Amino acid sequence: MSDQRTAAHAFVTPTEAAALTTPPAVPEAPRPPRRALRAVARWTAAVLVFGGLGTGAALAITSAERDDVPGLATEDDGRWAYPKLSLPALPAGAPRPFSDANTAEIHHADLRELLLPAPAGSTPDKALDGGWVKQERFLAEYRAEDRDELAQLLTDTPPRHIAARGWTMPDGTRARIYLVRFNSTAFATHVRDELRIGVAMRWPLAGAVETEFDESWKSSRAVEGVSSYVLTEKAPHGDAHTRHAYSLAGDTLALIVHERPGEAEAARIPFQQTVILQNQLLG
Template identity: 65%
Template sequence: MSEQTVTPAATGTPAMPETPPPVNVFAPPVLPPEAPDASPKPPRRVLRAVARWTAAALAFGVLGTGTAFGIASLERTDVPGLATEDDGRWDYPELSLPALPAGSPRPFGAGNPAEIHHADLRDLLLPAPAGAVPDKELPGGWISTRTFLDAYRQQDRQSVAQLLKDAPARHIAARGWTMPDGTVSRIYLVRFNSTAFASGMLDDLNVGSSAGTPLDRTDTTEIDGSWSSQNDFENTSSFVFAEQAPFGAEHVRQAYTLAGDTLALVVHERPGKRETDRIPFQQTLILQNQLLA
Protein backbone atom coordinates (compact mmCIF):
# COMPACT_ATOMS: atom_id res chain seq x y z
CA MET A 1 0.00 0.00 0.00
CA SER A 2 1.56 3.28 -1.03
CA GLU A 3 1.82 6.23 1.30
CA GLN A 4 -0.24 9.35 0.82
CA THR A 5 1.62 12.52 0.02
CA VAL A 6 0.57 15.82 1.45
CA THR A 7 0.17 18.15 -1.48
CA PRO A 8 0.44 21.85 -0.61
CA ALA A 9 -2.28 23.84 -2.37
CA ALA A 10 -1.24 26.03 -5.26
CA THR A 11 0.29 29.33 -4.14
CA GLY A 12 2.67 31.85 -5.52
CA THR A 13 5.55 30.24 -3.65
CA PRO A 14 7.31 26.92 -4.30
CA ALA A 15 5.97 23.83 -2.60
CA MET A 16 7.63 22.83 0.64
CA PRO A 17 10.09 19.90 0.34
CA GLU A 18 8.95 16.50 1.46
CA THR A 19 10.40 14.80 4.52
CA PRO A 20 9.98 11.18 5.65
CA PRO A 21 6.67 10.34 7.38
CA PRO A 22 6.64 9.73 11.15
CA VAL A 23 7.27 6.17 12.34
CA ASN A 24 6.52 4.21 15.50
CA VAL A 25 3.39 6.29 15.95
CA PHE A 26 1.77 3.84 18.30
CA ALA A 27 4.87 2.52 20.07
CA PRO A 28 4.37 0.48 23.27
CA PRO A 29 3.05 2.65 26.10
CA VAL A 30 5.56 4.45 28.29
CA LEU A 31 3.87 4.53 31.65
CA PRO A 32 4.71 7.22 34.19
CA PRO A 33 6.85 6.11 37.16
CA GLU A 34 5.28 5.33 40.49
CA ALA A 35 4.61 8.35 42.65
CA PRO A 36 7.38 9.03 45.23
CA ASP A 37 6.80 9.06 48.96
CA ALA A 38 4.98 12.04 50.36
CA SER A 39 7.16 15.12 50.88
CA PRO A 40 6.56 18.80 51.74
CA LYS A 41 4.64 20.56 48.98
CA PRO A 42 6.65 23.02 46.85
CA PRO A 43 5.26 26.47 46.08
CA ARG A 44 2.25 26.59 43.70
CA ARG A 45 4.28 28.20 40.88
CA VAL A 46 6.88 25.43 41.07
CA LEU A 47 4.14 22.80 41.12
CA ARG A 48 2.61 24.21 37.94
CA ALA A 49 5.96 24.34 36.17
CA VAL A 50 6.74 20.75 37.13
CA ALA A 51 3.26 19.70 36.05
CA ARG A 52 3.67 21.26 32.62
CA TRP A 53 7.05 19.66 31.97
CA THR A 54 5.92 16.28 33.33
CA ALA A 55 3.00 16.32 30.94
CA ALA A 56 5.28 17.48 28.14
CA ALA A 57 7.43 14.41 28.70
CA LEU A 58 4.35 12.36 27.92
CA ALA A 59 3.33 14.63 25.09
CA PHE A 60 3.59 13.76 21.41
CA GLY A 61 3.88 16.42 18.73
CA VAL A 62 3.96 15.61 15.04
CA LEU A 63 6.12 17.26 12.39
CA GLY A 64 4.02 17.45 9.25
CA THR A 65 4.75 20.52 7.10
CA GLY A 66 4.66 19.39 3.48
CA THR A 67 5.11 15.71 4.36
CA ALA A 68 3.26 12.45 3.89
CA PHE A 69 0.56 11.94 6.51
CA GLY A 70 1.76 8.47 7.35
CA ILE A 71 -0.75 7.27 9.94
CA ALA A 72 -3.64 7.60 7.49
CA SER A 73 -2.00 5.43 4.87
CA LEU A 74 0.53 3.05 6.43
CA GLU A 75 -0.08 -0.66 6.22
CA ARG A 76 -1.20 -1.90 9.62
CA THR A 77 1.82 -4.19 9.78
CA ASP A 78 4.06 -1.12 9.47
CA VAL A 79 2.84 0.33 12.76
CA PRO A 80 4.14 -1.40 15.91
CA GLY A 81 1.35 -2.70 18.08
CA LEU A 82 -1.27 -2.43 15.33
CA ALA A 83 -0.48 -5.51 13.27
CA THR A 84 -4.01 -6.84 13.34
CA GLU A 85 -6.62 -7.55 10.71
CA ASP A 86 -8.77 -4.64 11.86
CA ASP A 87 -7.21 -2.17 14.28
CA GLY A 88 -10.18 0.20 14.26
CA ARG A 89 -8.61 3.15 12.48
CA TRP A 90 -10.98 5.46 10.65
CA ASP A 91 -10.86 6.09 6.91
CA TYR A 92 -9.85 9.73 6.56
CA PRO A 93 -9.63 11.40 3.14
CA GLU A 94 -6.28 12.36 1.66
CA LEU A 95 -5.05 15.49 3.40
CA SER A 96 -3.29 18.53 2.00
CA LEU A 97 -1.94 21.73 3.49
CA PRO A 98 -4.03 24.80 2.69
CA ALA A 99 -2.87 27.68 0.53
CA LEU A 100 -1.16 30.62 2.21
CA PRO A 101 -1.53 34.30 1.40
CA ALA A 102 1.15 35.39 -1.03
CA GLY A 103 4.46 35.90 0.73
CA SER A 104 3.33 34.39 4.05
CA PRO A 105 5.59 31.79 5.69
CA ARG A 106 4.56 28.48 7.20
CA PRO A 107 3.90 28.69 10.96
CA PHE A 108 7.23 27.17 11.94
CA GLY A 109 9.26 28.06 8.89
CA ALA A 110 12.09 30.52 8.41
CA GLY A 111 10.99 34.12 8.69
CA ASN A 112 8.17 33.36 11.15
CA PRO A 113 9.72 33.51 14.64
CA ALA A 114 6.31 34.38 16.14
CA GLU A 115 4.94 31.00 14.92
CA ILE A 116 1.82 32.55 13.40
CA HIS A 117 -0.59 30.46 11.32
CA HIS A 118 -1.38 32.55 8.24
CA ALA A 119 -3.65 29.95 6.61
CA ASP A 120 -7.41 30.15 7.08
CA LEU A 121 -8.07 28.42 10.41
CA ARG A 122 -11.08 26.59 8.97
CA ASP A 123 -8.82 24.96 6.38
CA LEU A 124 -6.63 23.61 9.19
CA LEU A 125 -9.47 21.58 10.69
CA LEU A 126 -9.22 17.83 10.12
CA PRO A 127 -11.97 16.65 7.75
CA ALA A 128 -14.42 14.00 8.95
CA PRO A 129 -13.69 10.36 8.07
CA ALA A 130 -15.82 8.10 5.89
CA GLY A 131 -19.15 7.11 7.44
CA ALA A 132 -19.36 10.16 9.71
CA VAL A 133 -22.57 12.11 10.27
CA PRO A 134 -21.70 15.85 10.51
CA ASP A 135 -22.55 17.84 13.61
CA LYS A 136 -24.84 20.69 12.53
CA GLU A 137 -23.59 22.85 15.41
CA LEU A 138 -19.93 22.32 14.48
CA PRO A 139 -19.89 22.20 10.68
CA GLY A 140 -16.24 23.08 10.18
CA GLY A 141 -16.58 26.87 10.16
CA TRP A 142 -16.36 29.74 12.59
CA ILE A 143 -18.12 29.32 15.92
CA SER A 144 -18.99 31.79 18.66
CA THR A 145 -17.30 31.93 22.03
CA ARG A 146 -20.57 30.72 23.55
CA THR A 147 -20.50 27.58 21.40
CA PHE A 148 -16.91 26.90 22.42
CA LEU A 149 -17.83 27.31 26.08
CA ASP A 150 -20.39 24.51 25.69
CA ALA A 151 -17.43 22.11 25.72
CA TYR A 152 -16.99 22.81 29.45
CA ARG A 153 -19.13 22.10 32.50
CA GLN A 154 -21.90 24.59 33.14
CA GLN A 155 -20.35 25.78 36.42
CA ASP A 156 -16.98 26.48 34.75
CA ARG A 157 -18.12 28.33 31.64
CA GLN A 158 -18.10 31.75 33.22
CA SER A 159 -14.48 31.40 34.34
CA VAL A 160 -13.38 30.18 30.89
CA ALA A 161 -15.31 33.04 29.31
CA GLN A 162 -13.35 35.47 31.50
CA LEU A 163 -10.08 33.93 30.34
CA LEU A 164 -11.11 34.54 26.74
CA LYS A 165 -11.93 38.15 27.61
CA ASP A 166 -8.54 38.66 29.23
CA ALA A 167 -6.73 37.12 26.25
CA PRO A 168 -9.25 37.35 23.42
CA ALA A 169 -9.06 34.79 20.65
CA ARG A 170 -8.77 36.06 17.09
CA HIS A 171 -10.81 33.18 15.69
CA ILE A 172 -12.42 29.93 16.85
CA ALA A 173 -13.24 27.19 14.34
CA ALA A 174 -14.69 23.74 15.03
CA ARG A 175 -15.82 20.55 13.37
CA GLY A 176 -17.76 17.65 14.85
CA TRP A 177 -19.24 14.36 13.70
CA THR A 178 -20.70 11.08 14.93
CA MET A 179 -19.47 7.66 13.78
CA PRO A 180 -21.66 4.57 13.22
CA ASP A 181 -20.55 3.08 16.56
CA GLY A 182 -21.85 6.16 18.37
CA THR A 183 -18.48 7.84 18.98
CA VAL A 184 -18.85 11.61 18.94
CA SER A 185 -15.80 13.61 17.77
CA ARG A 186 -15.25 17.32 18.26
CA ILE A 187 -12.24 19.42 17.26
CA TYR A 188 -11.84 23.06 18.29
CA LEU A 189 -9.08 25.37 17.01
CA VAL A 190 -8.58 28.62 18.91
CA ARG A 191 -6.16 31.16 17.42
CA PHE A 192 -4.75 33.91 19.62
CA ASN A 193 -2.83 37.09 18.86
CA SER A 194 0.46 35.48 19.87
CA THR A 195 2.07 32.26 21.03
CA ALA A 196 2.29 33.73 24.53
CA PHE A 197 -1.50 34.13 24.72
CA ALA A 198 -2.08 30.56 23.48
CA SER A 199 0.38 29.15 26.00
CA GLY A 200 -1.06 31.34 28.73
CA MET A 201 -4.54 30.01 28.04
CA LEU A 202 -3.27 26.47 28.53
CA ASP A 203 -1.74 27.52 31.85
CA ASP A 204 -4.88 29.32 32.97
CA LEU A 205 -6.96 26.22 32.23
CA ASN A 206 -4.53 24.39 34.57
CA VAL A 207 -3.67 21.81 31.91
CA GLY A 208 -0.52 19.88 32.75
CA SER A 209 -0.31 16.89 35.04
CA SER A 210 -4.12 16.98 35.05
CA ALA A 211 -6.75 17.80 32.45
CA GLY A 212 -7.42 21.08 34.24
CA THR A 213 -10.81 22.73 33.85
CA PRO A 214 -13.21 19.79 33.37
CA LEU A 215 -15.03 19.25 30.11
CA ASP A 216 -18.77 18.70 30.08
CA ARG A 217 -19.91 15.13 30.84
CA THR A 218 -16.59 14.12 32.41
CA ASP A 219 -15.83 12.62 35.80
CA THR A 220 -12.30 11.55 36.82
CA THR A 221 -9.87 12.33 34.00
CA GLU A 222 -6.16 11.50 34.16
CA ILE A 223 -3.10 11.46 31.89
CA ASP A 224 -3.43 8.77 29.23
CA GLY A 225 -0.44 6.48 29.80
CA SER A 226 -0.98 4.80 26.43
CA TRP A 227 0.08 7.99 24.62
CA SER A 228 3.70 7.30 23.73
CA SER A 229 6.51 9.77 24.35
CA GLN A 230 9.06 7.82 22.28
CA ASN A 231 8.50 10.01 19.23
CA ASP A 232 8.85 13.62 20.29
CA PHE A 233 8.43 15.74 17.18
CA GLU A 234 8.93 19.47 16.86
CA ASN A 235 6.43 22.29 16.76
CA THR A 236 3.44 20.86 18.64
CA SER A 237 3.00 19.80 22.26
CA SER A 238 0.07 17.57 23.20
CA PHE A 239 -1.43 16.89 26.61
CA VAL A 240 -3.54 13.74 26.41
CA PHE A 241 -6.08 12.49 28.96
CA ALA A 242 -8.66 9.74 29.36
CA GLU A 243 -11.60 9.41 31.71
CA GLN A 244 -11.03 6.73 34.33
CA ALA A 245 -13.45 4.07 35.57
CA PRO A 246 -15.96 4.31 37.00
CA PHE A 247 -17.23 6.89 34.52
CA GLY A 248 -20.77 8.10 33.93
CA ALA A 249 -23.12 7.85 30.98
CA GLU A 250 -20.27 8.21 28.46
CA HIS A 251 -16.51 7.73 28.27
CA VAL A 252 -14.38 10.70 27.19
CA ARG A 253 -10.88 11.03 25.76
CA GLN A 254 -9.48 14.53 25.32
CA ALA A 255 -6.28 16.29 24.31
CA TYR A 256 -4.99 19.84 24.10
CA THR A 257 -2.34 20.68 21.53
CA LEU A 258 -0.29 23.86 21.59
CA ALA A 259 0.92 24.83 18.11
CA GLY A 260 2.35 28.33 17.98
CA ASP A 261 -0.46 30.87 18.16
CA THR A 262 -3.15 28.16 18.05
CA LEU A 263 -4.59 25.94 20.76
CA ALA A 264 -6.44 22.78 19.67
CA LEU A 265 -8.89 20.74 21.73
CA VAL A 266 -9.73 17.25 20.45
CA VAL A 267 -12.52 15.29 22.15
CA HIS A 268 -13.89 11.79 21.55
CA GLU A 269 -16.75 10.48 23.63
CA ARG A 270 -18.91 7.38 23.45
CA PRO A 271 -22.21 6.89 25.29
CA GLY A 272 -22.71 3.75 27.33
CA LYS A 273 -20.40 1.70 29.52
CA ARG A 274 -17.82 0.88 26.84
CA GLU A 275 -14.63 2.95 26.65
CA THR A 276 -14.00 5.21 23.68
CA ASP A 277 -11.57 3.43 21.35
CA ARG A 278 -7.97 4.57 21.83
CA ILE A 279 -6.62 4.01 18.31
CA PRO A 280 -9.01 6.23 16.31
CA PHE A 281 -8.66 8.93 18.98
CA GLN A 282 -4.88 8.95 18.71
CA GLN A 283 -5.14 8.77 14.92
CA THR A 284 -7.42 11.81 14.92
CA LEU A 285 -5.08 13.73 17.21
CA ILE A 286 -1.99 12.91 15.16
CA LEU A 287 -3.58 13.98 11.88
CA GLN A 288 -4.90 17.21 13.38
CA ASN A 289 -1.45 17.96 14.79
CA GLN A 290 0.12 17.42 11.40
CA LEU A 291 -2.18 20.00 9.85
CA LEU A 292 -1.09 22.51 12.51
CA ALA A 293 2.64 21.74 12.39
Protein backbone atom coordinates (compact mmCIF):
# COMPACT_ATOMS: atom_id res chain seq x y z
CA MET A 1 0.00 0.00 0.00
CA SER A 2 1.83 3.12 1.28
CA ASP A 3 3.76 4.58 4.12
CA GLN A 4 1.15 7.30 4.67
CA ARG A 5 -1.57 6.52 7.13
CA THR A 6 -4.12 8.06 9.44
CA ALA A 7 -7.52 7.67 11.00
CA ALA A 8 -9.01 5.48 13.62
CA HIS A 9 -9.88 2.08 12.17
CA ALA A 10 -8.27 2.91 8.87
CA PHE A 11 -4.55 2.93 8.04
CA VAL A 12 -1.87 0.33 7.79
CA THR A 13 1.83 1.09 8.13
CA PRO A 14 4.43 -0.89 6.20
CA THR A 15 5.32 -2.73 9.44
CA GLU A 16 1.68 -3.61 10.03
CA ALA A 17 1.21 -4.68 6.43
CA ALA A 18 4.09 -7.11 6.79
CA ALA A 19 2.55 -8.42 9.98
CA LEU A 20 -0.63 -9.35 8.09
CA THR A 21 1.20 -11.80 5.88
CA THR A 22 4.30 -12.89 7.84
CA PRO A 23 3.91 -15.06 10.95
CA PRO A 24 6.08 -14.15 13.93
CA ALA A 25 9.22 -16.21 14.44
CA VAL A 26 8.77 -19.35 16.54
CA PRO A 27 10.61 -18.95 19.88
CA GLU A 28 13.95 -20.72 19.97
CA ALA A 29 13.42 -22.18 23.42
CA PRO A 30 13.00 -25.95 23.29
CA ARG A 31 9.78 -25.79 25.31
CA PRO A 32 8.04 -22.49 24.52
CA PRO A 33 5.27 -21.35 26.85
CA ARG A 34 1.73 -22.31 25.88
CA ARG A 35 0.90 -18.67 25.25
CA ALA A 36 3.60 -18.45 22.57
CA LEU A 37 2.37 -21.67 20.98
CA ARG A 38 -1.16 -20.35 20.81
CA ALA A 39 0.09 -17.11 19.20
CA VAL A 40 2.04 -19.04 16.54
CA ALA A 41 -1.01 -21.15 15.82
CA ARG A 42 -3.20 -18.14 15.37
CA TRP A 43 -0.73 -16.46 12.97
CA THR A 44 -0.28 -19.66 11.01
CA ALA A 45 -4.04 -19.96 10.59
CA ALA A 46 -4.25 -16.37 9.41
CA VAL A 47 -1.56 -16.93 6.79
CA LEU A 48 -3.35 -20.02 5.51
CA VAL A 49 -6.61 -18.10 5.20
CA PHE A 50 -5.02 -15.24 3.25
CA GLY A 51 -3.09 -17.64 1.06
CA GLY A 52 -6.23 -19.59 0.22
CA LEU A 53 -8.14 -16.52 -0.91
CA GLY A 54 -5.80 -15.95 -3.87
CA THR A 55 -5.93 -13.03 -6.28
CA GLY A 56 -9.39 -11.88 -5.27
CA ALA A 57 -8.53 -11.50 -1.60
CA ALA A 58 -9.64 -8.36 0.21
CA LEU A 59 -6.72 -7.23 2.36
CA ALA A 60 -7.62 -5.32 5.52
CA ILE A 61 -6.55 -1.70 5.98
CA THR A 62 -6.07 -1.20 9.69
CA SER A 63 -5.13 1.58 12.08
CA ALA A 64 -1.88 3.53 11.77
CA GLU A 65 0.25 5.30 14.30
CA ARG A 66 -1.23 8.61 15.41
CA ASP A 67 1.77 10.65 14.26
CA ASP A 68 1.28 9.68 10.62
CA VAL A 69 -0.61 12.94 10.20
CA PRO A 70 0.57 16.12 11.99
CA GLY A 71 -1.41 16.98 15.07
CA LEU A 72 -2.72 13.48 15.76
CA ALA A 73 -1.38 13.33 19.27
CA THR A 74 -4.44 12.80 21.43
CA GLU A 75 -7.56 10.68 21.39
CA ASP A 76 -9.66 13.80 20.76
CA ASP A 77 -7.92 15.01 17.60
CA GLY A 78 -10.97 15.42 15.39
CA ARG A 79 -10.47 12.37 13.22
CA TRP A 80 -13.64 10.78 11.90
CA ALA A 81 -14.51 7.21 12.88
CA TYR A 82 -14.42 5.39 9.56
CA PRO A 83 -15.24 1.69 9.52
CA LYS A 84 -12.43 -0.82 9.08
CA LEU A 85 -11.62 -0.85 5.38
CA SER A 86 -10.70 -3.61 2.99
CA LEU A 87 -9.75 -3.75 -0.66
CA PRO A 88 -12.48 -5.28 -2.82
CA ALA A 89 -12.11 -8.70 -4.38
CA LEU A 90 -10.88 -8.80 -7.96
CA PRO A 91 -12.08 -10.96 -10.84
CA ALA A 92 -10.15 -14.20 -11.11
CA GLY A 93 -6.69 -13.56 -12.54
CA ALA A 94 -7.06 -9.77 -12.55
CA PRO A 95 -4.03 -7.87 -11.16
CA ARG A 96 -4.11 -4.94 -8.77
CA PRO A 97 -3.77 -1.55 -10.55
CA PHE A 98 -0.10 -0.91 -9.78
CA SER A 99 1.29 -4.43 -9.85
CA ASP A 100 4.01 -5.43 -12.29
CA ALA A 101 1.45 -7.44 -14.24
CA ASN A 102 -0.73 -4.35 -14.83
CA THR A 103 1.39 -1.97 -16.88
CA ALA A 104 -1.75 -0.11 -18.06
CA GLU A 105 -2.64 0.71 -14.42
CA ILE A 106 -6.26 -0.32 -14.89
CA HIS A 107 -8.64 -0.78 -11.94
CA HIS A 108 -10.42 -4.10 -12.42
CA ALA A 109 -12.50 -3.86 -9.23
CA ASP A 110 -16.02 -2.42 -9.29
CA LEU A 111 -15.49 1.34 -9.05
CA ARG A 112 -18.32 1.67 -6.51
CA GLU A 113 -16.51 -0.67 -4.17
CA LEU A 114 -13.44 1.59 -4.27
CA LEU A 115 -15.39 4.50 -2.78
CA LEU A 116 -14.56 5.34 0.82
CA PRO A 117 -17.52 4.50 3.08
CA ALA A 118 -19.12 7.21 5.21
CA PRO A 119 -17.84 7.56 8.80
CA ALA A 120 -19.84 6.89 11.94
CA GLY A 121 -22.27 9.62 12.94
CA SER A 122 -22.75 10.94 9.41
CA THR A 123 -25.98 11.49 7.50
CA PRO A 124 -25.84 9.97 4.01
CA ASP A 125 -26.43 12.12 0.95
CA LYS A 126 -29.30 10.42 -0.83
CA ALA A 127 -28.20 11.83 -4.19
CA LEU A 128 -24.66 10.47 -3.75
CA ASP A 129 -25.30 7.06 -2.26
CA GLY A 130 -22.23 5.23 -3.49
CA GLY A 131 -23.68 4.31 -6.87
CA TRP A 132 -23.28 5.61 -10.39
CA VAL A 133 -23.97 9.28 -11.06
CA LYS A 134 -24.50 11.14 -14.30
CA GLN A 135 -21.88 13.46 -15.70
CA GLU A 136 -24.16 16.44 -15.00
CA ARG A 137 -23.98 15.75 -11.25
CA PHE A 138 -20.20 15.81 -11.35
CA LEU A 139 -20.22 19.03 -13.39
CA ALA A 140 -22.50 20.64 -10.77
CA GLU A 141 -19.46 20.90 -8.49
CA TYR A 142 -18.06 23.59 -10.82
CA ARG A 143 -19.09 27.16 -11.59
CA ALA A 144 -22.03 27.46 -13.97
CA GLU A 145 -20.00 29.53 -16.45
CA ASP A 146 -17.36 26.79 -16.73
CA ARG A 147 -19.58 23.74 -17.09
CA ASP A 148 -20.02 23.83 -20.86
CA GLU A 149 -16.27 23.94 -21.43
CA LEU A 150 -15.62 21.16 -18.93
CA ALA A 151 -18.47 19.14 -20.45
CA GLN A 152 -16.78 19.42 -23.85
CA LEU A 153 -13.57 18.06 -22.35
CA LEU A 154 -15.48 15.07 -21.01
CA THR A 155 -17.15 14.62 -24.39
CA ASP A 156 -13.76 14.52 -26.10
CA THR A 157 -12.32 12.31 -23.35
CA PRO A 158 -15.36 10.44 -22.09
CA PRO A 159 -15.37 8.68 -18.72
CA ARG A 160 -16.43 5.06 -18.55
CA HIS A 161 -18.13 5.50 -15.19
CA ILE A 162 -18.55 8.04 -12.40
CA ALA A 163 -19.28 6.78 -8.90
CA ALA A 164 -19.93 9.09 -5.96
CA ARG A 165 -20.68 9.13 -2.26
CA GLY A 166 -21.54 12.02 0.03
CA TRP A 167 -22.49 12.63 3.65
CA THR A 168 -22.92 15.37 6.25
CA MET A 169 -21.28 15.35 9.67
CA PRO A 170 -22.84 16.66 12.91
CA ASP A 171 -20.76 19.87 12.69
CA GLY A 172 -22.32 20.61 9.29
CA THR A 173 -19.33 19.56 7.17
CA ARG A 174 -20.50 18.18 3.85
CA ALA A 175 -18.20 15.58 2.26
CA ARG A 176 -18.36 14.40 -1.34
CA ILE A 177 -16.16 11.95 -3.24
CA TYR A 178 -16.31 11.35 -7.00
CA LEU A 179 -14.36 8.59 -8.73
CA VAL A 180 -14.15 9.15 -12.48
CA ARG A 181 -12.80 6.19 -14.45
CA PHE A 182 -11.60 6.62 -18.02
CA ASN A 183 -10.81 4.17 -20.80
CA SER A 184 -7.09 4.50 -20.17
CA THR A 185 -4.51 6.08 -17.93
CA ALA A 186 -3.65 8.44 -20.78
CA PHE A 187 -7.22 9.79 -20.85
CA ALA A 188 -7.29 10.30 -17.07
CA THR A 189 -3.93 12.05 -17.19
CA HIS A 190 -5.09 14.29 -20.03
CA VAL A 191 -8.13 15.44 -18.04
CA ARG A 192 -5.93 16.04 -14.99
CA ASP A 193 -3.61 18.18 -17.10
CA GLU A 194 -6.48 20.13 -18.67
CA LEU A 195 -7.80 20.99 -15.21
CA ARG A 196 -4.49 22.83 -14.62
CA ILE A 197 -4.67 22.08 -10.93
CA GLY A 198 -2.92 24.76 -8.94
CA VAL A 199 -3.38 28.03 -7.11
CA ALA A 200 -5.15 29.54 -10.14
CA MET A 201 -7.49 26.77 -11.26
CA ARG A 202 -8.69 26.68 -14.84
CA TRP A 203 -12.06 25.41 -13.64
CA PRO A 204 -12.41 26.11 -9.91
CA LEU A 205 -15.11 24.51 -7.82
CA ALA A 206 -18.24 26.59 -7.41
CA GLY A 207 -17.56 26.86 -3.69
CA ALA A 208 -13.82 27.52 -3.84
CA VAL A 209 -12.80 30.02 -6.51
CA GLU A 210 -9.67 31.28 -4.72
CA THR A 211 -7.50 28.39 -3.52
CA GLU A 212 -3.99 27.61 -2.37
CA PHE A 213 -2.05 24.42 -1.85
CA ASP A 214 -2.30 22.94 1.62
CA GLU A 215 1.29 23.30 2.80
CA SER A 216 0.69 20.87 5.68
CA TRP A 217 0.20 18.00 3.22
CA LYS A 218 3.41 15.97 3.08
CA SER A 219 4.69 13.94 0.16
CA SER A 220 5.45 11.15 2.62
CA ARG A 221 1.73 10.45 2.69
CA ALA A 222 1.64 9.51 -0.99
CA VAL A 223 0.25 6.09 -1.85
CA GLU A 224 2.35 4.31 -4.44
CA GLY A 225 0.95 5.03 -7.89
CA VAL A 226 -1.41 7.79 -6.69
CA SER A 227 -0.67 11.50 -7.21
CA SER A 228 -2.57 13.95 -5.00
CA TYR A 229 -3.11 17.70 -5.24
CA VAL A 230 -4.48 19.02 -1.95
CA LEU A 231 -5.96 22.52 -1.83
CA THR A 232 -7.78 24.79 0.60
CA GLU A 233 -9.90 27.87 0.00
CA LYS A 234 -8.12 31.12 0.72
CA ALA A 235 -9.27 33.46 3.47
CA PRO A 236 -11.55 35.23 3.72
CA HIS A 237 -14.06 32.65 2.53
CA GLY A 238 -17.74 33.16 1.87
CA ASP A 239 -20.70 31.36 3.40
CA ALA A 240 -18.67 28.16 3.67
CA HIS A 241 -15.04 27.05 3.69
CA THR A 242 -13.97 24.37 1.24
CA ARG A 243 -11.06 21.97 1.12
CA HIS A 244 -10.67 19.73 -1.89
CA ALA A 245 -8.19 17.40 -3.54
CA TYR A 246 -7.68 15.66 -6.85
CA SER A 247 -6.06 12.24 -6.86
CA LEU A 248 -4.87 10.56 -10.06
CA ALA A 249 -4.62 6.78 -9.82
CA GLY A 250 -4.01 5.10 -13.17
CA ASP A 251 -7.24 5.20 -15.16
CA THR A 252 -9.19 6.92 -12.36
CA LEU A 253 -9.37 10.55 -11.26
CA ALA A 254 -10.85 11.27 -7.83
CA LEU A 255 -12.32 14.55 -6.60
CA ILE A 256 -12.62 14.80 -2.80
CA VAL A 257 -14.46 17.75 -1.23
CA HIS A 258 -15.08 18.85 2.37
CA GLU A 259 -17.25 21.93 2.73
CA ARG A 260 -18.18 23.48 6.09
CA PRO A 261 -20.83 26.23 6.26
CA GLY A 262 -20.27 29.21 8.54
CA GLU A 263 -17.22 31.13 9.67
CA ALA A 264 -15.13 28.14 10.83
CA GLU A 265 -12.83 26.40 8.36
CA ALA A 266 -13.38 22.83 7.29
CA ALA A 267 -11.18 20.85 9.68
CA ARG A 268 -7.81 19.91 8.20
CA ILE A 269 -7.20 16.60 9.97
CA PRO A 270 -10.39 14.77 8.94
CA PHE A 271 -9.99 16.10 5.40
CA GLN A 272 -6.46 14.77 5.05
CA GLN A 273 -7.66 11.57 6.67
CA THR A 274 -10.34 11.22 3.99
CA VAL A 275 -7.84 11.83 1.19
CA ILE A 276 -5.36 9.30 2.55
CA LEU A 277 -7.98 6.60 3.02
CA GLN A 278 -9.48 7.12 -0.44
CA ASN A 279 -6.01 6.98 -1.96
CA GLN A 280 -5.31 3.72 -0.18
CA LEU A 281 -8.40 2.17 -1.70
CA LEU A 282 -7.39 3.39 -5.17
CA GLY A 283 -3.83 2.13 -4.81
